Amino acid sequence: MPRTLVDKIWDAHVVRSIASGQDVVYIDRHLIHEVTSPQAFDEIAARGLSLFRPNQIIATADHNVPTLNQHLPITEPLSRSQVDKLTENCQKYGIELYGLGHQRQGIVHVIGPELGLTQPGLTMVCGDSHTSTHGAFGAIAFGIGTSQVAQVMASQCLLLTRPKRMRVAVEGDLRPGVTAKDLILYIISKLGTGGATGYFVEYAGSAVRSLSMEGRMTVCNMSIEMGARGGLIAPDATTFAYVEGRPFAPKGEAWEQALAYWETLYSDDDAVFDAEFVYDAADITPMITYGTNPGMGIPLTGNVPSQVPDAEAESFDKSLKYMGFERGESLLGKQIDYVFIGSCTNSRIEDLRTVAAYVQGKHKAGHVEAIIVPGSKQVEQQAIAEGIDKILAEAGFELREPGCSACLAMNEDKIPAGAYCVATSNRNFEGRQGPGSRTLLASPLVAAITAVQGRIVDITQYLN
Amino acid sequence: MEKFQTLHTTGVPLPFENVDTDQIIPARFLKATTREGFGENLFRDWRYNADGSPKADFVLNEPRYSGQILVAGKNFGCGSSREHAAWALYDAGFRAVISSYFADIFRGNALNTGLLPLQVSDEILARLLAAIEENPQLEVVVDLPSQTLAVPAWGETVSFAIDPYKKECLINGYDDIDFLVNQKSAIEAYEQKRAWTW
Numbered sequence: 286m287p288r289t290l291v292d293k294i295w296d297a298h299v300v301r302s303i304a305s306g307q308d309v310v311y312i313d314r315h316l317i318h319e320v321t322s323p324q325a326f327d328e329i330a331a332r333g334l335s336l337f338r339p340n341q342i343i344a345t346a347d348h349n350v351p352t353l354n355q356h357l358p359i360t361e362p363l364s365r366s367q368v369d370k371l372t373e374n375c376q377k378y379g380i381e382l383y384g385l386g387h388q389r390q391g392i393v394h395v396i397g398p399e400l401g402l403t404q405p406g407l408t409m410v411c412g413d414s415h416t417s418t419h420g421a422f423g424a425i426a427f428g429i430g431t432s433q434v435a436q437v438m439a440s441q442c443l444l445l446t447r448p449k450r451m452r453v454a455v456e457g458d459l460r461p462g463v464t465a466k467d468l469i470l471y472i473i474s475k476l477g478t479g480g481a482t483g484y485f486v487e488y489a490g491s492a493v494r495s496l497s498m499e500g501r502m503t504v505c506n507m508s509i510e511m512g513a514r515g516g517l518i519a520p521d522a523t524t525f526a527y528v529e530g531r532p533f534a535p536k537g538e539a540w541e542q543a544l545a546y547w548e549t550l551y552s553d554d555d556a557v558f559d560a561e562f563v564y565d566a567a568d569i570t571p572m573i574t575y576g577t578n579p580g581m582g583i584p585l586t587g588n589v590p591s592q593v594p595d596a597e598a599e600s601f602d603k604s605l606k607y608m609g610f611e612r613g614e615s616l617l618g619k620q621i622d623y624v625f626i627g628s629c630t631n632s633r634i635e636d637l638r639t640v641a642a643y644v645q646g647k648h649k650a651g652h653v654e655a656i657i658v659p660g661s662k663q664v665e666q667q668a669i670a671e672g673i674d675k676i677l678a679e680a681g682f683e684l685r686e687p688g689c690s691a692c693l694a695m696n697e698d699k700i701p702a703g704a705y706c707v708a709t710s711n712r713n714f715e716g717r718q719g720p721g722s723r724t725l726l727a728s729p730l731v732a733a734i735t736a737v738q739g740r741i742v743d744i745t746q747y748l749n
Numbered sequence: 750m751e752k753f754q755t756l757h758t759t760g761v762p763l764p765f766e767n768v769d770t771d772q773i774i775p776a777r778f779l780k781a782t783t784r785e786g787f788g789e790n791l792f793r794d795w796r797y798n799a800d801g802s803p804k805a806d807f808v809l810n811e812p813r814y815s816g817q818i819l820v821a822g823k824n825f826g827c828g829s830s831r832e833h834a835a836w837a838l839y840d841a842g843f844r845a846v847i848s849s850y851f852a853d854i855f856r857g858n859a860l861n862t863g864l865l866p867l868q869v870s871d872e873i874l875a876r877l878l879a880a881i882e883e884n885p886q887l888e889v890v891v892d893l894p895s896q897t898l899a900v901p902a903w904g905e906t907v908s909f910a911i912d913p914y915k916k917e918c919l920i921n922g923y924d925d926i927d928f929l930v931n932q933k934s935a936i937e938a939y940e941q942k943r944a945w946t947w
């Protein structure tokens with residue numbers, strides 16, 4: 286019986302099935318952070334339970350950490366107490382913690398792959414919806430709530446209903462200036478913010494295959510933005526080359542065994558998907574969002590829709606009012622106040638290289654504040670080793686220390702009310718980057734060019 | 750988790766689609782390390798001005814609306830996986846959310862919190878929103894054991910779907926931890942036979 290990639294991995298992790306049709310699914314890796322774990326640890330303690338497999342949990346502090354002066358104690362008392370609580374819990378239960386100051390610290394979805402924790406064929410969870418990022422390696426990876434964090438702590442398993450399967454193929458070559466971010470914003474704009482609810486999405490097609498691992502992570506990262514629990518891409522030579530040699534990657538004979546298994550991880554030719562979509566890469570141009578959910582995206586040179594179905598009109602107009610835009614208008618020429626380059630979507634070394642390559646010898650516009658937050662200490666160190674820090678500084682960009690930062694504005698990195706921010710992150714929800722902030726999602730290349738021009742432009746006219 | 754059987758209550762209408770969990774509880778209020786107290790910041794930026802004064806036109810500030818059911822537009826709870834969103838709704842007194850569909854993670858979080866995510870058709874949702882706006886005292890009856898939603902004024906009862914296991918959990922106040930911890934021997938057996946060890 287031909288199977289999809291999701292089914293192959295799922296089947297390999299079913300401990301048992303129960304009468305109501307759900308499966309007890311084994312979880313190989315559990316990533317935790319300071320915001321969604323404390324109540325789970327409390328739950329474990331309150332029930333007098335122990336952690337079932339603490340060595341399969343890795344912790345880091347990322348959501349609620351400052352991106353300046355990380356060597357000093359956190360000044361904000363609630364944030365400090367939350368980060369301290371993580372340290373305390375990890376010590377108590379014997380969990381590996383890459384906390385502030387550790388050379389492996391960083392955004393949970395950046396450090397997993399760079400440490401080789403993320404591997405094909407695994408099941409991975411984290412109390413964070415962007416856990417879908419790890420699907421780029423051909424893993425089943427998805428975000429969970431805090432009650433489920435406690436369940437995995439207690440049993441290394443979750444009780445789950447098998448998801449529906451969707452295949453989204455993008456065929457052909459991407460145009461100049463079009464990146465993985467544009468590809469996924471395009472897909473989400475087609476399927477809508479809830480269009481993949483209930484599905485795991487397998488991305489396929491030659492345009493997807495040609496992406497680097499960083500690009501694939503960007504694509505899978507945003508699966509949740511169309512409602513999908515997860516997204517994944519069949520592992521291939523690009524995947525194996527990325528994983529090999531990383532600290533937690535299998536070594537020696539184990540590597541050979543792993544590779545032999547990983548090479549079986551693809552959807553069989555005749556496998557049946559519950560939904561399939563095929564797009565032409567040539568139709569994709571640099572994208573930007575104009576509204577308050579990630580499905581509200583258009584080509585940079587396009588117009589805000591002028592017509593929407595009656596049932597959606599109230600929500601649509603509320604969104605445009607918040608953003609200060611009109612139906613049918615073009616965004617070209619709109620002045621931008623902030624540029625934020627960071628988040629688990631686009632804060633990897635490739636993203637920083639893209640920005641540096643563009644801004645070298647240029648300078649940001651005077652009225653724009655441009656902030657770059659690397660995804661991890663390793664990305665930061667690599668950027669320094671490559672001289673990217675100096676290029677960014679000369680261009681007037683501020684390179685911060687690693688964390689989730691202004692993607693969700695839990696820490697002090699906030700966009701002021703009413704200000705426009707072109708962000709490489711994943712959500713443009715109302716107030717996401719701070720109360721009243723107005724977010725336009727785009728690629729690192731679009732963000733870099735926007736920072737230099739100070740306004741929304743057709744970037745294809747400005748490529749180096 | 751508290752047991753859930755039936756609700757005889759009124760509803761609060763929130764006729765917007767794609768209400769994300771950042772609206773339900775903004776990230777800057779996620780710094781607490783316990784489950785309690787999130788209700789006061791429920792829908793914080795829709796409910797209050799920057800100076801903390803209530804926004805008069807937001808439904809939770811309109812005296813005519815009250816009740817234990819939030820009735821909201823489709824794709825409720827999208828975005829962040831923060832279970833704090835479900836805790837905030839529960840803490841503010843809601844016991845059910847009615848929508849024409851829910852984001853997956855929110856649905857699971859709600860069920861694990863004892864908050865019923867009750868899915869109805871687009872048509873029923875539109876009728877219910879309109880009826881509550883017209884008469885905020887409209888009585889709504891949710892019966893979980895029989896999986897029905899009744900609006901006595903309409904003389905109509907509609908049934909809703911729920912996973913049979915989660916239904917039992919809600920009715921009895923059970924959660925998945927007890928169940929999973931009892932699977933330990935099967936889980937250990939699985940670990941022994943699995944194909945890879947790396």
